[in-house]
Amino acid sequence: MSAPIELPKWADVVLVPLVSVTAAFVVAGLVVLSIGENPVEATRLLLAGSLGSGEGLGFTLYYATDFIFTGLAVAVAYHAGLFNIGGEGQATVAGIGAALVCLYLDFLPGVLLLPLGILGAAAFGAAWGFVPGWLQARRGSHVVITTIMFNFIAATLIVHLVVNVIGEPGLTETRAFAAKATIPYVHELLAPLGIALPTSPLNLTFLLALAASYGIWLLVYRSRLGYAIRTVGANPGAAVYAGISPARVIMIAMALSGALAGGLAVNEIMGVQHRLLLEFTSSYGFVGIAVALMGRSHPGGVVLAAVLFGILYQGGAELAFETPTITRDMVVVIGGVVILFAGALEGLFRRLVARGLGVLRRVRAAAPRRAAAEG
Amino acid sequence: MNAYGKTSAPAASAPAIELVGIDKRFGAVHANKAVHLTVERGSIHGIVGENGAGKSTLMSIVYGFYEADAGEIRVGGRPMAIRSSADAIRAGIGMVHQHFMLVEPLSVLDNVMLGAEGGALLEKGEAQARRELARLEREYNLVVDPDAIVGELSVGLQQRVEILKALYRGADILILDEPTAVLTPAEASALFSLLRALKEQGKTVILITHKLNEIMAVTDRVSVMRRGEMVATLPTAETSPPALAELMVGRRVLLRVEKKEHVPGDVALAVEGLSVVDERNCLRVADVSFAVRAGEIVGIAGVAGNGQSELLEAIAGMRRPTLGRIALDGRALDPAEHGPRTLRRLGLLHVPEDRLRTGLVPAFEAFESAALGFADDPAYGKGALFDRQAMVADLAAKMEAYDVRPRDPRLRTSKFSGGNQQKIVLAREIERDPRVLLVGQPTRGVDIGAIEFIHRRLVALRDAGVAILLVSVELEEIMSLSDRILVMCGGRITGERRPHETDERDLGLLMAGVTERAA
Numbered sequence: 001m002s003a004p005i006e007l008p009k010w011a012d013v014v015l016v017p018l019v020s021v022t023a024a025f026v027v028a029g030l031v032v033l034s035i036g037e038n039p040v041e042a043t044r045l046l047l048a049g050s051l052g053s054g055e056g057l058g059f060t061l062y063y064a065t066d067f068i069f070t071g072l073a074v075a076v077a078y079h080a081g082l083f084n085i086g087g088e089g090q091a092t093v094a095g096i097g098a099a100l101v102c103l104y105l106d107f108l109p110g111v112l113l114l115p116l117g118i119l120g121a122a123a124f125g126a127a128w129g130f131v132p133g134w135l136q137a138r139r140g141s142h143v144v145i146t147t148i149m150f151n152f153i154a155a156t157l158i159v160h161l162v163v164n165v166i167g168e169p170g171l172t173e174t175r176a177f178a179a180k181a182t183i184p185y186v187h188e189l190l191a192p193l194g195i196a197l198p199t200s201p202l203n204l205t206f207l208l209a210l211a212a213s214y215g216i217w218l219l220v221y222r223s224r225l226g227y228a229i230r231t232v233g234a235n236p237g238a239a240v241y242a243g244i245s246p247a248r249v250i251m252i253a254m255a256l257s258g259a260l261a262g263g264l265a266v267n268e269i270m271g272v273q274h275r276l277l278l279e280f281t282s283s284y285g286f287v288g289i290a291v292a293l294m295g296r297s298h299p300g301g302v303v304l305a306a307v308l309f310g311i312l313y314q315g316g317a318e319l320a321f322e323t324p325t326i327t328r329d330m331v332v333v334i335g336g337v338v339i340l341f342a343g344a345l346e347g348l349f350r351r352l353v354a355r356g357l358g359v360l361r362r363v364r365a366a367a368p369r370r371a372a373a374e375g
Numbered sequence: 376m377n378a379y380g381k382t383s384a385p386a387a388s389a390p391a392i393e394l395v396g397i398d399k400r401f402g403a404v405h406a407n408k409a410v411h412l413t414v415e416r417g418s419i420h421g422i423v424g425e426n427g428a429g430k431s432t433l434m435s436i437v438y439g440f441y442e443a444d445a446g447e448i449r450v451g452g453r454p455m456a457i458r459s460s461a462d463a464i465r466a467g468i469g470m471v472h473q474h475f476m477l478v479e480p481l482s483v484l485d486n487v488m489l490g491a492e493g494g495a496l497l498e499k500g501e502a503q504a505r506r507e508l509a510r511l512e513r514e515y516n517l518v519v520d521p522d523a524i525v526g527e528l529s530v531g532l533q534q535r536v537e538i539l540k541a542l543y544r545g546a547d548i549l550i551l552d553e554p555t556a557v558l559t560p561a562e563a564s565a566l567f568s569l570l571r572a573l574k575e576q577g578k579t580v581i582l583i584t585h586k587l588n589e590i591m592a593v594t595d596r597v598s599v600m601r602r603g604e605m606v607a608t609l610p611t612a613e614t615s616p617p618a619l620a621e622l623m624v625g626r627r628v629l630l631r632v633e634k635k636e637h638v639p640g641d642v643a644l645a646v647e648g649l650s651v652v653d654e655r656n657c658l659r660v661a662d663v664s665f666a667v668r669a670g671e672i673v674g675i676a677g678v679a680g681n682g683q684s685e686l687l688e689a690i691a692g693m694r695r696p697t698l699g700r701i702a703l704d705g706r707a708l709d710p711a712e713h714g715p716r717t718l719r720r721l722g723l724l725h726v727p728e729d730r731l732r733t734g735l736v737p738a739f740e741a742f743e744s745a746a747l748g749f750a751d752d753p754a755y756g757k758g759a760l761f762d763r764q765a766m767v768a769d770l771a772a773k774m775e776a777y778d779v780r781p782r783d784p785r786l787r788t789s790k791f792s793g794g795n796q797q798k799i800v801l802a803r804e805i806e807r808d809p810r811v812l813l814v815g816q817p818t819r820g821v822d823i824g825a826i827e828f829i830h831r832r833l834v835a836l837r838d839a840g841v842a843i844l845l846v847s848v849e850l851e852e853i854m855s856l857s858d859r860i861l862v863m864c865g866g867r868i869t870g871e872r873r874p875h876e877t878d879e880r881d882l883g884l885l886m887a888g889v890t891e892r893a894a
Contacts, residue, residue, distance in 0.1 A: 223759045227743065227750050234738045240693050241725070241733045242748040243716030362444065 011353055017294065017301075017342065019349045021308070024341035028334040037325055049318025050311040056318065058186065058200025062267070064303075064310035065202075068209040069263030070288025071306050072216050073129075075297040076260060077143075079220055080253035081233035086132060086147025087261040088285030089154030090125040094262030095269045096158060097124025099174060099276035102181035102269075103166065110180035117181060117270050118208070121262035128154060129258020130251060137247035143254065151285075162278060173277035183271040203271035209263060210303070216260070217299040229253050261285060290339040305342075312338060389452030391416040391548050391579035392437065392468075397446035399432055404790070406432040408603040409446070414548075414596075416451075419570055419580040421590040421611070424600030425623055425794065425822025430583050433600070434550050438470045439463040450548070469541025470550045475533050479526030483536050484508070486525050487543050504543065511542055515572045530680070531562035538569070548579045555589060556819070559678045560850065560883045567593045585823065587616040599623055624824045632830045635838065637858045640669035642705070643842035644690070644723075644811045649699030651685045651866075659685040661866040662699070667811065667842040672833065674845045674857030677886055682866035683846045684728055687815050690844070691725040692718045703811065719748055724804040728815030728846065730793075734800040737789035744788040745770040745803050773802035778828070794825030801829060811842045818852060830856060850879050864888040 007016070029039030050060045070087045077084035084090075101120035105113060132146035161167070167174050183204050187197040220226040232239045232249040239246050268280045291309055295301030316331035341349075394412040399405075406429045414420045424430045435441045437448060439457040448455050450466045457463050463470070477486050484504055493500035508521050519528075519535050528536070534554060541549055551570075555563040570580050570593055582594060590597050591611060598608040599622040607622050644667040651660035660682045667673045677683050688694040690701055692708075692715045701708045703721055713721070727733040735744040746755055746766055754769065756762030770784040777798040779791070788796065797817065804812065814833065818826045833856060837843055847853050853860055853874075860872045862885035870885040 218760070222761055222763070224750055224756075224761065225759065227746070227761070230739070231736055231747070235732065235736045237729070237732045238734065238736050238747055241691070241715060241727055242750070243692070243714050243719070244750075358442075358444070 007350065007354055007357070011357060016349050016353055019353060020294075020342045020345070021338070023349065024338040027341065028337045031330070031333060031337065032326065035325055035330070037323060042319060042323065042326065045319045045322050046315035047311070048315075049322070050315030053198070055198040055200050056314055058198065058202040059314040059317075060307070060310040061206055062201040062203070062272070062310075063313045064306040065206045065209045065267045065271075066264045066284045067287055067291045067306035067309045068213060068303055069260055069267070070285050071291030071295060071302040072212060072263075072288075072299060073257045073260035073285075074288045074292035075295065075299065075302055076216060076220070076229070077129075077253055077257040078292060078297045079226070079233045080229045080249055081236070082133075082136070082143050082250060082253060082257075084129065084132075084147055084254065084257045085144060085286070085289060086129065086150050086258070087264070087288045088281050088283065089147065089151035090128045090258040090261035091264040091281045091285050092151075092154040092158050093128040094121040094125030094258075095265035095276055095280055096161060097121050097262070098265050098269045099166070099177075102177040103174060103276075106178045106181050113181050114183060114270070118266050121265045121269075122259040123262075125262030125265070126255040126259040129261070130255040133251040133254025136254070137250040143250075158276075159278060162276060166276070174275050176275045177270070181270065182274045183266070185271075201272045203267070205263070205267040205271045208266065212260065212263060213299040213303050220299070225252070261288070290342070294339075294342040308338075309335075389416070390414055390449075391418075391451065392581075393449040393452070394433070394437070395447045395449065397433065397436060397443045397448070399429075399436060399441060399443050401790075405603050407436070407443070410600075410603075410605045412598055412605055412608070414579060414581060416579055417574060417577045418595040419574055419582060419593055421582045421584065421594035421597040422600065423583075423585060423587065423590055423597060423619060423623055425585075425792075425824055428600040428623070428822070429603040430600050431552065434470070434552065434581070434583060437463065438468060438550065464544050464546070467545060467547040468550065469538075469544060469546025469548065471534065471537045471541060471552065471554060473553045473556060475537055477525050477533060477536060480524065482522050482524055483519055483528075483539075484521040486536055487521075487540050489540075491544055507543055508539065511539060514576060515542075515569060517569065529562075530557045530678075531559070531565065534558070534562075534566065535569070546578075548581065549573065550581045550583070552583045553585070553820070554582070555584065555586065557679050557848070559886060560879060561887070563589070585820075587619050590619065591616060601625055620823055623822070632827075632834055632855050634834045634856075637671055637837065639671040639858070640840060642666045643669045643703070644844065645700075645702040645705075646690065647700045647702075649686070649689060649701065650697045651682070651689050651694060652697045653685060659866050660689065660696075663863075663866075663868055664699075665861055665868065665871075667844050669810075669842050670837055670840045671858045672837050672843040672845055672856050674847065674853040674860045675863055676850060676853045676860055676882055677846075677848070677863035679848050681863050681886075683863055684815070685866075686863070687725070687728065687813050687844075687846055691715060691723070691727075691813055715748065716751070719807070722808070722810030723813070724807055724809035724811070725813040726800055726804050726815060726817060728819070730796050730800050731789075735788050735796060737787075739788050740785050741788050741791065741799060742766045742770040742784040745773065745784070745799055747803070749803070749807070770799075770802075773799075773806060776806075777802045792822070793820040794822045797821050797829065798825060801832065805832060805836060809836075809841055811844070812836065813844050813846075815846045816848065817845070818847075818849065850882055853882075854879075862886055 025043065032039040032042045050056050070091065073087045074084055097120035098117045101117040102113065105116060128150060132143050132150055135141040135146050136143040162172055162174060186202045186204065187199055190197055220230065228244045228249050231242060231244055232246045236246050264281060264284055269276055273280060287309060291302055291305045295305040312335050316335060319326055320328045320331050390413045392414040394410055397407050397410040399407040410433055422430045432441065436443045437457065439459045439462050442458060448457055455466050457466060478489065484501065487508065488500055488504045493503065505521060511517050517535060517539060519532055519539065525533060525536060538549065554566060558566065573580055584590060594611045596608060597611050597614065597619065599606050599619060601623060647664045649660055649663045650658065653659045663686060665673065675683055685694060689696045692713055695710050703723055731737055736747065755766050767784045771782065774782045774784065779795050779798045791799065817829050817833065821829065833843060845856060857874055860874060860877065861868050862870045862882060864886055865888060869888060872882065
């Protein structure tokens with residue numbers, strides 16, 4: 001048992017993540033060094049590839065969009081004391097929801113079709129999150145176990161649907177959606193205004209992700225529902241005492257979590273691929289766990305962490321392309337190191353930072369005394 | 376100033392522990408201000424002080440949970456750097472926490488060995504532990520069956536296991552943090568004889584408590600802390616409870632509550648044939664019936680864990696009773712319909728026994744904790760969003776009225792001392808004009824100054840015609856506040872008394888389940 005580590009808020013929010021990221025880059029640098037490449041050059045390539053060009057930036061923010069949604073999904077569940085690792089499955093099923101709307105309701109005008117498609121994704125994702133929530137609340141089946149299982153079920157369900165039911169014969173995807181059923185790209189949207197941006201998959205879903213972040217912040221920290229969610233997560237005994245039903249809150253939080261994971265499907269299916277295809281989630285549902293951990297489950301933190309992961313994904317791809325010895329797998333290792341340091345080992349640096357601040361305070365307290373003694 | 380160079384062998388007369396200028400801050404809170412303390416070898420040393428006075432912080436520093444910002448700890452005359460509990464154990468310091476650190480499904484032997492198994496295979500260590508336990512049993516008359524399962528032992532025996540654990544690790548100095556909070560009077564006096572036996576054998580005991588009669592009964596010397604400072608260290612024989620109380624609070628305090636004869640009104644809360652079965656299918660409350668009238672305090676005495684908690688929870692709507700009826704103002708309640716929210720609206724309010732697990736959310740800012748149970752109050756904002764300013768202002772006013780310190784509604788709940796947290800809970804419930812108030816352990820872990828305040832509030836509320844059901848394991852509290860006393864043991868009510876026609880011995884017998892009154 002050890003005492004809880006108390007830090008000033010600025011250190012908690014800024015200093016600790018900064019130290020974590022720096023340590024991650026140092027260790028990742030050692031990995032790069034060990035295969036005989038220059039870590040400084042690698043870092044330069046990574047940053048230039050992700051932030052140095054309009055195209056790179058577009059890709060970075062496109063990735064960040066996915067990570068914001070899956071990060072928020074994990075964060076909301078976490079506030080209710082739940083560890084939702086089913087973002088992958090929820091996003092998959094949400095993709096089916098979006099595709100059903102976009103494929104079969106495309107007689108509707110675009111202004112109706114797009115919101116309906118987004119709602120379809122959210123509703124299907126919510127349903128896929130709700131069932132494990134219900135099982136947890138009413139049957140006591142642990143949500144970690146059930147959400148993993150639901151990932152497998154979702155993965156199989158989409159194969160069956162696409163291959164046997166709604167897909168193009170002989171292909172593992174559906175037909176392309178009508179143009180009005182797709183969310184506009186940012187570069188397309190800005191072109192008529194005379195702003196020429198390089199082509200990138202960045203689409204308006206990014207704004208939706210930012211809006212969702214603000215909405216979730218409002219919900220969690222400012223609303224009555226968020227109060228109930230946080231009470232259940234922080235102190236279930238107090239929730240029962242207050243007359244808040246933990247079972248009800250668990251089901252709501254899981255449904256909300258699933259709906260947010262659906263944002264990944266909106267970005268990928270309606271924003272970029274414009275058709276339903278297999279494995280469009282690319283494990284980004286799991287990345288959301290690291291994003292939420294690093295963002296400390298605060299929507300603002302989630303956005304920042306999502307952008308950082310966007311930089312890693314996009315910059316990493318460029319790095320692998322430019323430096324043949326640094327393979328894709330190597331980039332995954334570097335990403336893993338960052339997740340390890342920023343997420344899992346956060347406690348390590350909290351202790352370190354607390355010690356450092358303590359020493360600093362003592363030195364500062366001793367300085368005037370010394371000056372007085374000398375003077 | 377620096378004594379690190381000195382490594383000479385300690386003199387035989389060196390004090391067991393010396394604290395020199397211990398200083399500790401938590402952010403803005405100055406928990407220990409240059410504290411000096413000398414504990415003589417082979418003595419029982421009491422430390423008293425209000426909650427938040429810094430005695431727990433001080434002992435946490437001695438036991439290595441916290442590191443002091445400045446100052447020195449000397450054990451047996453030698454300066455020691457104690458950075459973890461492992462360091463403390465190595466220095467011969469053992470601690471018995473208020474909440475036991477035991478593994479309930481394991482045997483006494485397993486628990487004693489835990490962390491000191493002596494190798495990968497248990498056999499050798501087990502044999503040694505068994506021998507050692509037998510020795511300790513002979514020396515201190517500390518009788519516990521080494522093969523008993525800890526979870527099946529009484530609380531008093533579990534505490535003995537904690538003490539055995541410390542002794543097994545070679546503790547010469549034993550720190551006990553509020554050790555009698557969970558004991559019956561008889562168990563407490565057994566503990567005190569054990570402490571005296573330890574002292575006879577040359578061990579040093581540091582006793583942290585807020586019960587002044589225990590200090591008087593068992594300690595040789597007593598130190599008083601107030602607001603982070605050590606204000607006095609006295610031989611116990613030369614002081615008295617009122618003098619200690621005054622030192623603790625810094626002013627004169629009334630240890631007993633003054634109250635008028637009560638004028639009971641109509642029955643406000645009626646409980647009939649109530650039985651409660653818990654999650655493990657154990658019968659916790661068995662066929663309990665009683666009534667509380669308006670303007671009356673009914674106290675329920677009993678050793679913790681005899682069904683009082685479940686009884687309170689059932690009445691408060693947090694737990695479904697298996698059998699029986701509860702009526703509020705003559706109106707029968709339906710458990711399916713009358714949850715905690717509805718009951719609050721009907722005027723049944725509840726100060727729960729455990730403020731940290733139930734009454735508050737420690738991680739929340741205070742004003743959020745102060746809305747617990749009343750989050751749907753329109754005064755806290757219309758619609759889905761809170762009006763945080765209104766909530767903060769509401770708590771600020773209550774903090775003023777209840778003298779909560781610091782008066783900061785935005786401070787995290789866990790940063791308030793126990794007494795101040797309790798005042799936040801009380802303010803939240805009392806200021807909602809209860810008809811019936813359920814109060815569980817209102818002064819557990821609360822300092823003397825706040826106890827006086829809380830008791831006066833409860834009596835004022837009773838005089839204003841509120842029906843109060845008080846559950847407490849503190850007999851003194853039950854006897855001084857209640858108009859009628861019910862005693863619970865094993866889920867049943869074993870007796871009813873008027874406070875002026877009973878005493879601690881009589882109640883102690885009822886608490887132990889002896890229902891026949893000697894004729």
